[in-house]
Amino acid sequence: MDNNTISSSLNNVSDKEAVSRFADSLIEEKGLSGLGDDEKATLKASIEEKVVDTINQSLIYALPDDKFEELEKLAEREDVTAEQVSELIANSGVDTQAVVTEAMDNFRQIFLNKKGEN
Secondary structure, three states: OOHHHHHHHHHHHOOHHHHHHHHHHHHHHOOOOOOOHHHHHHHHHHHHHHHHHHHHHHHHHHOOHHHHHHHHHHHHOOOOOHHHHHHHHHOOOOOHHHHHHHHHHHHHHHHOOOOOOO
């Protein structure tokens, strides 16, 4: 299995529309709404990619050891599907919504240079 399969299945968890809205709000909060359309689109795409990476990493780190080992075994298989990875995470006992929310909040604070101010 390649990293794209894991990433694609984890992307499903992170709801692309919510990530898009989140990126838009960060651009506005940062005061970058005045950028040109091309610059803004490039920035938004970059933010979205980094947010999804942050969420994916947080979900993987949140897995209990036994589920992490299962994920590693799945990653070694050539025939693994995104659905299998999603199912493993969904059935891991991890509160994925809480993990995603915390990951997005941490990303927001770092992006807006507010980490440690709360």
